[in-house]
Amino acid sequence: MQINITGHNIEVTEALRNYVNDKMDHMKRLEEYVKSVNVILSIENLVHKAEARIAVKGDDLFAEAGAETMYAAIDALVDKLERQLVRHKEKLTK
Incomplete structure (x- = not known):
């Protein structure tokens, strides 16, 4: 699993x-489904944000916090x- 981390x-x-x-x-344990992970760390208006895009088989997943x-x-x-x-x-195994 390749992880790229960048900062804004x-x-x-x-x-x-x-x-x-x-x-x-x-x-x-879920590594077989993950191709790559791109993580972006940033600070906006005193709020620390982390967001990531994961390339998985057949789709991209995105989350931010x-x-x-x-x-x-x-x-x-x-x-x-x-x-x-x-x-x-679970979707893939069904």
Whole structure:
């Protein structure tokens, strides 16, 4: 699974990059469905936002989350992505 991390109005530090990679490792069990992940971290009006687009077999999934801290936004983003991936996996297996 290839993960691309970019930042808008924010410098993506090594700590943020490692945190995103660690959180995305939770999705290893669904890795067979994922081709690539593009994560964009940004700050808009004092709200830390994380958004991601995942290329899966036959579709693209998109999720975004905002919070007071970037780490909380990343946590919320990963939760949303996992729910979407599970739903996508169930559609494919039916």
